[in-house]
Amino acid sequence: MSAALKTHPSIPRPALARTHLPRSEDFLLWSPCLQSYGYRIVDQLFATRVIQRGQDIRPTPRGDELELDYEHQGQPRSVEAFMDRNSVAGLLVIRDGEVVLERYGLGLRPGERWSTMSTVKSMTAILVGAAIRDGAIDDIDDPVVRYLPQLRDSGYAKVTVRQLMTMSSGVGWTEDYTDRASDVNRYSKSLADKVPGGVLRMLQAVPGLHAPGTRWHYNTGDTYLLGCVLCAATKRSLSEYMSDTIWKPCGMQDDAFYTLESEDGQEIAGSRAGMSLRDMGRFAWLIASDGVMDGQQVLPAGWVEKVAERAFDIPRDFHPSRLSLGLTGYGFGWWLTDDGAMMAMGHSGQRIYVNRAEKLALVNLAVYPEPRYVNAQEHDRDAELHSFIRACR
Template identity: 30%
Template sequence: MISMLVVLATLIGTIGIGLIWKGAELKRLMAVNTLFREDRIVQNFSNMRGAFLNRDLDIGTGVVSPLPESTPLEMPAVFAPWAAVRHVTSTLVLKNGAIVHQSYHHGTTESDLRISWSMAKSYLSVLFGVLVDEGAIPSLDTKVVDLVPVLKGGAYERARIIDVLRMSSGITFNEDYLDKASDINRMGRVLALGKRMDDFAAGLTDTFAEPGDVMQYTSIDTHVLGMVARAATGRDIVDLMSEKVIARLGLETTPYYLTDGAGTAFVLGGLNMTTRDYARFGQMILQHGTWHGQRIVSADWVRASVIPSANTGLGEFKYGYQWWIPEDAIAGKEVMARGIYGQYIYISYEQSVVVVITSADRGFRDDGVIESAVDTCRAIAKATGDANGT
């Protein structure tokens, strides 16, 4: 009788644990399904930790790096109506490293850790540059599968690291966020259900072009870059990003990554950080990889990253190493980190300006939206006047 009670108690306990685990899994899946709902999107974008698996990044023990304030900028007339239409939640403008404008909207505050979406890709580009600088990744011409053999026989069989950096892997991947059956949304469900992103990447087998032939925006490419970095160093991305980049920026608030079920960082879009700390990163890029007297990544890497090198089509935005360049920009003069729903870090080398914008723009895919964002950022940069150096 006693043994039967023990068995029964064990069974009930196991079922209970299973229900708790399934409950958490179901909660994350429901969060994905309601993440972009009009009445919840602003709050959700500031509270991703509550719905998804996540891990803190280590900001180190150093002092917070200063963001001095300068004469407030009179924002150009185009900004307010554009920001209203695009549902902008925060804006911060740095001129010569000093804040000249900072504003928060729709109930957000400067303490909100806002989701980066694909701006996170540009952070991984910097980490990758550090690993190249240190020799952990000896050549960008190395085939991905030479470092990540689990990808052998799949879509990345012939791709080099440089191809993946330029979003030119040639793999077939549906990036339509509004198609529930698309690859990007299947990937989101992998994250929500606590499964492994590495397995998802290894399961991709179809290609549409030879590696390097044409740039096609493919978010899973960035995850594969993360797999390469982990394989080359034997270390985790959260630890690497913390040590090599984040802890050296003197951030105000501890940021975090969304992760999959194995604790692997969602490097293609899962970074969460304050607007002020996004601005610190942008200023470091403006300063060609230096921040408050220390070199974080080589100037050579930054220059190579922010100039167009991928084979994009005519009339399209240009692309570097996980950075966007406006189609009509002069190489080396402007660059952007971009994320869905209106997340931007815009950098004007010519004007010595960084503009950070976060949004909850449900119309982000409408015609002309990205172009209007560039025009607005350029108008802000122009309104700051002539650059006085960096």
């Protein structure tokens, strides 16, 4: 037998302890147990960039503990029942600038970062006002191609910055979380594979479907491009701009992060950032107080009011949560109710509620099961959250 054909016994190797991580490309399809683990370790699954806190941490004013029981569908419930029934990882209520309720579950602890999901869309939209104030963006009706000329031959050729913020680009993007072939799941896989420029190439290929500005259609790609516009206009990374514009002036307690499309690549402006519960609460309170924090005008005067202007009505058949939470309109990245409240909405139960008139803010971090894991006994979790919010008012 020739030397080339000789076989050698395998060399034994000692068994090593290793940590198994869930598949990042299945991020929008995980089972509930994987969600409750994976939403705490997003920075181990995707490329990320830190949103740095400043040296001065704003103390969290504490009010009297909110002694709250609420009623849902005729049944009395407690805060503890609310958290158990709805798989809540974090719950924070702020009244008149004071934290009156702060609870943790599912192993989440103070200071740990949980996935924002799409609530970060609303946060990113807030930065546009700062970019206008800073002279980086001239006008929200500027065409996107002014800042991103590589889109001139795409379905975004005639879309404006305003239309990105109001989800009215008119492109034929599919936001179906249950379909692996949908645009949003292909986008998610590109992030998992950390493909440089992969998301932008996807968006360059999405065709125009309707005239820009004529129809509302939920589109994570629109907010991705909004982040690209902000970076091109300010000539800074989105993480840096968020840090200097909001995180440091508001005295945030913890570093946060944006997910990136690839290692050292573009931030994902519209999904899966990581933030602590308390800092999400601080952000919510900044909005509830019209951009003022401790007497300092952090956001341009009047910008929150502008953000809360209704641009489109939400179709009644869009999603069950639209009816369950009383959401009827969409502004600049924020969902709106008929009574003047605003909400930032994220996949699988991430919710930020702001009522400026009542000086009330609430953050809910949770694990709502994906559609294929929903059983016949599953209750309407958003309807119960709505009952809880009403009891806090």
